[in-house]
Amino acid sequence: QVQLQQWGPRLLKPSETLSLNCAVYGGSFSGFHWSWIRQSPGKGLDWIGEINHSGGTNYNSSLKSRVTISVDTSKNQLSLKVTSVTAADTAIYYCARDAGSGSNHGYFDLWGRGTLVTVSS
Amino acid sequence: DIVMTQSPDSLAVSLGETATINCKSSQSVLYRSNNKNYLAWYQQKPGQPPKLLTYWASTRESGVPDRFSGSGSGTDFTLTISGLQAEDVAVYYCQQYYSSPRTFGQGTRVEIK
Numbered sequence: 001q002v003q004l005q006q007w008g009p010r011l012l013k014p015s016e017t018l019s020l021n022c023a024v025y026g027g028s029f030s031g032f033h034w035s036w037i038r039q040s041p042g043k044g045l046d047w048i049g050e051i052n053h054s055g056g057t058n059y060n061s062s063l064k065s066r067v068t069i070s071v072d073t074s075k076n077q078l079s080l081k082v083t084s085v086t087a088a089d090t091a092i093y094y095c096a097r098d099a100g101s102g103s104n105h106g107y108f109d110l111w112g113r114g115t116l117v118t119v120s121s
Numbered sequence: 122d123i124v125m126t127q128s129p130d131s132l133a134v135s136l137g138e139t140a141t142i143n144c145k146s147s148q149s150v151l152y153r154s155n156n157k158n159y160l161a162w163y164q165q166k167p168g169q170p171p172k173l174l175t176y177w178a179s180t181r182e183s184g185v186p187d188r189f190s191g192s193g194s195g196t197d198f199t200l201t202i203s204g205l206q207a208e209d210v211a212v213y214y215c216q217q218y219y220s221s222p223r224t225f226g227q228g229t230r231v232e233i234k
Contacts, residue, residue, distance in 0.1 A: 035223075045171065045214060047223040060222040094170050106218025107161035109182065111170035 002027030022095030127226035144215035
């Protein structure tokens with residue numbers, strides 16, 4: 001059974017860098033796109049960006065200048081960095097597997113449990 | 122960006138009755154070349170990540186009960202829960218993957234009347 005395990009610091013101060021990791025256990029990493037999605041407390045879902053197993057990325061332009069998604073295929077892991085965080089970046093951050101393939105991708109069939117990251121001085 | 126708007130924001134339905142959730146996209150998510158609607162539905166229960174219910178507007182994910190059905194095309198879509206059960210209490214989201222960035226509706230909360 002494929003599982004996504006997330007970890008990273010949960011409390012940050014304004015201007016710091018958010019850094020999260022997500023490891024894929026029990027299944028293939030290659031051949032899929034992987035995304036990060038966040039959910040502000042009590043709010044809806046925002047797609048941050050995606051990466052494929054080759055390292056090709058696609059970011060939401062709303063965060064693009066501050067976001068980096070990377071992959072380490074040797075460890076079946078993907079990572080998220082968001083620089084210069086503010087209180088507005090307080091959210092539950094999810095990693096998710098894209099169920100589609102080729103050009104027909106963009107929906108998510110497997111999600112991590114989520115990491116609540118709080119930005120506060 | 123494609124804006125996804127769901128209605129209603131919340132609804133209360135009696136056990137065994139039908140819940141209907143609507144989702145409208147600001148532009149068509151139907152790809153004419155393959156006649157596919159790039160639209161998915163998710164269910165999210167408190168403290169849990171979203172769970173994929175349907176994709177391609179109407180294809181049910183493996184393991185999802187057949188009381189959940191998706192329909193619609195172009196810009197107007199519907200998620201129908203037939204014979205609502207207590208475990209269906211959740212927030213439901215639609216999401217388009219026709220273009221980047223992927224965008225979600227604001228969510229519809231389903232409760233028991």
